[in-house]
Amino acid sequence: MLQEVVELLPGVESVRLKFGLLTLLLSATTVSQASAGPVDCTHLVAWTTAGVPHAKLIAIAKQRGLGFRLGTQTEKELTSAGARNEFLIQLRRLTPVADSSCPARLSRAATLLHDKHYDDAADVVNRLLVNDQHNGSLHFLLGFIEQQRGDWDAAFDHYTESKHLEADFVEVHNRLALTFYQADDGDNAIGEARTALSMDFDDGDAYRMLGLGHYANQQYEAAVNAFQESLTRDPDNADVYYEMAVAVRDQGSTDQAVELIRKSIALKPQHWQAHSTLGALLGEQAKYKEAIAQLNVAKKLSPDDPSVRENLAGVYYSKGDFDLAINEYGELFKSRPDWRRGHDSLARAYMAKNEYALAAAQLKLAVQQNPSSAGEHRALGQLLLLSNELQDAARELRISVQLDPNSGTSHYYLGTALIELQQGPAALTEFQQAVRIEPTAEHHFALAACLMSLGKDSDALAEMEAASRLDPDKKLYNARREELQRLMKSNSIR
Numbered sequence: 001m002l003q004e005v006v007e008l009l010p011g012v013e014s015v016r017l018k019f020g021l022l023t024l025l026l027s028a029t030t031v032s033q034a035s036a037g038p039v040d041c042t043h044l045v046a047w048t049t050a051g052v053p054h055a056k057l058i059a060i061a062k063q064r065g066l067g068f069r070l071g072t073q074t075e076k077e078l079t080s081a082g083a084r085n086e087f088l089i090q091l092r093r094l095t096p097v098a099d100s101s102c103p104a105r106l107s108r109a110a111t112l113l114h115d116k117h118y119d120d121a122a123d124v125v126n127r128l129l130v131n132d133q134h135n136g137s138l139h140f141l142l143g144f145i146e147q148q149r150g151d152w153d154a155a156f157d158h159y160t161e162s163k164h165l166e167a168d169f170v171e172v173h174n175r176l177a178l179t180f181y182q183a184d185d186g187d188n189a190i191g192e193a194r195t196a197l198s199m200d201f202d203d204g205d206a207y208r209m210l211g212l213g214h215y216a217n218q219q220y221e222a223a224v225n226a227f228q229e230s231l232t233r234d235p236d237n238a239d240v241y242y243e244m245a246v247a248v249r250d251q252g253s254t255d256q257a258v259e260l261i262r263k264s265i266a267l268k269p270q271h272w273q274a275h276s277t278l279g280a281l282l283g284e285q286a287k288y289k290e291a292i293a294q295l296n297v298a299k300k301l302s303p304d305d306p307s308v309r310e311n312l313a314g315v316y317y318s319k320g321d322f323d324l325a326i327n328e329y330g331e332l333f334k335s336r337p338d339w340r341r342g343h344d345s346l347a348r349a350y351m352a353k354n355e356y357a358l359a360a361a362q363l364k365l366a367v368q369q370n371p372s373s374a375g376e377h378r379a380l381g382q383l384l385l386l387s388n389e390l391q392d393a394a395r396e397l398r399i400s401v402q403l404d405p406n407s408g409t410s411h412y413y414l415g416t417a418l419i420e421l422q423q424g425p426a427a428l429t430e431f432q433q434a435v436r437i438e439p440t441a442e443h444h445f446a447l448a449a450c451l452m453s454l455g456k457d458s459d460a461l462a463e464m465e466a467a468s469r470l471d472p473d474k475k476l477y478n479a480r481r482e483e484l485q486r487l488m489k490s491n492s493i494r
Contacts, residue, residue: 037067039057039066041074043135043137044061044068046081046140047137048081048110050140057087065096066091067096067097067099068100070091076107080107080111081107081110105124106124106128113144113148118145118146118149125138125142125145135165139161139165140159140172140175142158143156147178156183160176170206173192173195173199174196177212181212186214186215192209193207204231204234207230207233208226208230210226211240218250220248220251221251236267238267241260242260245257249281257281258281272297278291278294279292279298283314286318288319292312295312298311306336306339309328309335310329310332310341310342313326313332317345317349322349329342329349343363343365344366347360347362347379350362360383363376367380374399374400374401374407378396381393381396381400385397385413394421397413397414397417401414401430406437408437408438408440412442415427415429415434418430419450427450428450428451428454441467441474445477445480448461448463448480465481
């Protein structure tokens with residue numbers, strides 16, 4: 001997922017289940033076509049408040065007709081909802097085909113929403129729904145309010161009800177696609193996006209949602225193609241440039257990703273996620289000065305976001321500024337003790353300063369927060385091995401092997417711990433597994449040393465010869481092989 005775009009929040013897992021139930025319900029229910037008439041004031045204010053692009057709203061008003069007369073009060077309410085002057089000018093050019101009033105409280109909800117008073121805004125809209133239960137635009141607005149406060153499960157419910165009431169509104173399919181994307185449900189996101197495109201083949205947002213759906217399915221080439229179609233129709237959409245950058249980054253095209261993110265930032269300088277991701281990518285390219293500058297911009301724009309500090313700490317670590325890296329990680333975990341990433345990276349920074357006890361403490365936290373990670377158990381086991389805490393090291397390495405039995409590295413380090421614990425036969429099994437999975441010179445040499453300790457010199461010699469063939473420049477391997485040959489010859493003479 002594009003976690004840089006918006007963090008997945010609790011509750012979205014039930015979206016898939018609700019979609020299954022919804023499908024059954026819709027098959028037995030007649031969908032209202034209330035939205036097919038002229039666009040009344042309530043719909044236009046609700047949709048404007050919920051962020052529907054002005055161009056789309058003008059197109060709908062031209063197609064279906066304007067269902068109210070513009071006046072000082074209605075223009076004031078539309079302005080409160082977020083309407084710009086150009087939008088109002090275009091509306092004035094339309095001849096109303098009907099007349100309707102606009103609830104005064106709706107503009108109040110818009111003001112509350114823009115001030116991020118989400119609970120109060122939702123309360124106002126819910127009160128309006130009491131007397132207008134079948135108004136899809138109000139459910140759409142509630143979906144947007146829930147989306148803004150991060151409750152994607154509740155957003156799904158309201159967008160679904162809006163779709164049920166007014167299925168001919170293209171934008172509701174785009175919003176549902178976004179909720180499915182947030183639930184990492186690429187197939188249903190693609191389905192909703194295609195529905196939107198079947199209604200309006202030139203909808204740039206629908207192509208964007210199609211791209212996100214393909215991205216969720218790790219279909220990166222299809223995602224990039226969809227994003228390109230979106231940009232063809234909306235070439236100034238900074239979000240699409242950013243999302244396409246993340247997709248090409250995951251394809252391995254770092255240079256192209258950097259170029260696309262720069263375009264996104266040029267269009268939307270306040271997009272902190274773009275600055276943060278650009279900083280991380282520049283860090284990978286060892287362009288540390290610019291990387292740090294970009295991440296400091298991101299931190300200034302979003303001082304409370306933990307991912308920015310994590311990226312900045314990672315760049316400091318790569319640059320070799322371990323103290324600065326440790327400081328950033330420290331500030332991160334101080335402000336967000338529940339943050340689940342970065343403890344392993346902080347441990348590496350401590351290890352670079354030979355502060356093994358502090359590193360071990362961080363790795364133990366990493367294991368506690370992510371107990372199913374074989375890599376973190378292995379890292380902790382290796383560190384405990386260095387600290388000569390052999391029993392604890394063996395325990396962590398056994399867990400690592402259980403979680404990832406196809407890791408030759410884990411078998412190798414477990415074998416090393418068992419040798420130190422004088423458990424030769426058990427160590428032999430682990431080294432044999434390491435050689436089977438990853439037949440490197442180092443693994444062959446370790447197996448040879450284990451075989452020697454068990455008195456199996458002939459087998460050990462064969463492993464020494466394999467190690468020497470794989471890494472002929474390693475003088476140690478040749479020296480030990482020759483030493484073993486002399487020992488075997490001496491023993492045969494006796």
